[in-house]
Amino acid sequence: IPGSTLLYSLSAMVQVSDAAVESAPPKSSFLSSSKSPFTLLNAILASLAVIFFTIAVVFITLFFTSNNGSQQAGKAEALQGNPNPPLSCPWMRQCEKKRAGVPPLLVISMDGFANRYINWRDTPTIKKLGECGGRAEFMYPSFPSKTFPNHYTIATGMYPGSHGIVDNVFYTPNLTKYNTLVGSFYSGEPIWNTVVKNGKISKAFMWLGSYDKINGVEASFHHTIYQEGTKEIFVDRIDNVTDWLISDDPPALSMLYMEEPDKSGHSYGPDSEEV
Secondary structure, eight states: OTTOOOOOOOOOOOOOOHHHHHHSOOOOOTTTOSSOTTHHHHHHHHHHHHHHHHHHHHHHHHHHHHHHHHHHHHHHHHHHOOSSOOTTOGGGGGOOGGGGSSOOEEEEEETTOOTTHHHHSOOHHHHHHHHHSOOOSOOOOOSSOOHHHHHHHHHHSOOHHHHSOOSSOBOBTTBOSBGGGOGGGOOSOOHHHHHHHTTOOEEEESOTTOSSOBTTBOOSEEEOOOOTTOOOOHHHHHHHHHHHHHSSSOOSEEEEEEOTTHHHHHHHOTTSSOO
């Protein structure tokens, strides 16, 4: 029983007369006893059982210790950059990770992109990212499952009820409906501010929440305030972020937001050809 101490006291008093001892027959060993012909065999089997059990315990212990060590090594390798990427991803060997000082982090959001869309149409680039990196089978959105609340949750790790952005738009008497563009409504610390506070460069291309200073800090660079009617060719956005990454002074963090296919999904339906 955990937390308890059990004390067992065994007391035995045996009185044997000298006559009884003298009259008792001599003790026979298990090697010579005629009354127990199978005692020797039983002893051998018991010894073998003990040996087998000991070997099994040692093997199981070594197996789990080795497996755990492999998992830890795999995690460390993933964090440090796999020096031997899959054969289908030879370009990974050419990445100049050390040139940036720290391994650059690139975060891309395609708003409203359902998991099933990956196999719904031909998406070779997205599949390649999963093949050469990793892919989750599913994810749970924060509540409410709206664009602004969830994107700022990704940036901060906080629930909407804690970081203050609970919808895409909302009104106050003294401001316009685009209060989600005003930094004073945002609580917590987004990752781009954490990067800047640690002396590194962070850049955000239309990432929701990066348009204004939050607690007096902002991204090293942020592009165009997102609002209805804003048009930006997606290829141009990707080219801009690519230029950041291959520049002489690449950012430690790059974040890219694209409002499709969410916008088409709302207009035409989530399973439409427009999506």
